[in-house]
Amino acid sequence: MKKITVEKKVLSENDKKAAAIRQALASHGVLSLNFVSSPGSGKTSLLEKTLASLVNDLKIALIAGDVQTENDADRLIAAGGEAVFPLVTGGSCHLDAKMISDILPKIDLDNLDLLIIENVGNLVCPASYDLGEDMKIALISTTEGHDKPLKYPGMFRRSSVLVINKTDLLGTSDFDVITVKKNALKINADLKFFETSCRTGDGLKQWFQWLSAEVKIKKNSN
């Protein structure tokens, strides 16, 4: 029981910090997205493509979380990211709002349209930590099995978008797009879907268009 009490306290502290982050970003009309998935679903690959496509039109900052290494941050800088902040958790299985709060003062919010947070690859724990984002964007790759939304419901319940990635590998397993969508909608009827292949480029245009539109909506709501 003691453990549960302490966890609740930690989460409540996290929620306060997340609310402050959300307010700071909203007051600047900055859209913020928290990318979550299993390790290797393609979060960094999708963000590389997103940067390459949108970096001339939008002012984007990225926080790249990992348990160890700054590999993802290095890839995002190479892809054109001008404001990339590596966040090495040193063992922790998720990002929390304090980690984001600590980085936020380094980001020029007056000159920002979009803040992207790439969470640790983990389909369980990051679901419980609000980072002050507008939306969680979940990824699932077509090699992971279409039952994952049912087996890890927390993450899919708290996400607004599900990107089904690596569609170029459809047919190499029994993964079925219709079934994964049906399973995901059982958990969260409001999920919006994209189907992408970062390898062939299929479906990326629709993703870029939606993302650009969401940035404008956020800017205009300010």
Place this chain on the structure above:
Amino acid sequence: MKKITVEKKVLSENDKKAAAIRQALASHGVLSLNFVSSPGSGKTSLLEKTLASLVNDLKIALIAGDVQTENDADRLIAAGGEAVFPLVTGGSCHLDAKMISDILPKIDLDNLDLLIIENVGNLVCPASYDLGEDMKIALISTTEGHDKPLKYPGMFRRSSVLVINKTDLLGTSDFDVITVKKNALKINADLKFFETSCRTGDGLKQWFQWLSAEVKIKKNSN
């Protein structure tokens, strides 16, 4: 600081229970393996193939952990598992020794050669929880990226074996077997490797042979 103290206490309780499990299994000459990986790396597929191949020669019990659903347990029963125990964590991101202790009395250790525990799909948290196993068997699929041992070092450091699975998909990404082995050996120089495809059957024979030999070694050490 308070949170750290409590976590230490929880881990110490876990270690005591894990030691008791280890002793109970050892006194019966039962080999116990804890399978760990990202979601969708193919733990259940490898175990389906393992059951189908060894169920006539070895007495095997399986504990199938998941955050939600008994899908994996159902698959293992369908694959010939006669003593399959579903373990739904209901949100928790890892199995712990208490969960295993609670199931152990239901297992007939006098008539058992091998206990297989399939952990929750999570490359971070299960690394910290000893379940009383002889070895952790980590899986990585060839679609996950060969940098994963460097990014999630805890799991690879604490595993004895790394199964590189889905080798039929080599060539569909830049995943390189030599590089993943090199990265894994940087973290843990004692890792033993297998390369398998549960789809084509490639490499499974070597895995079955090694596993049967390990069961015999454990039995004879009793």
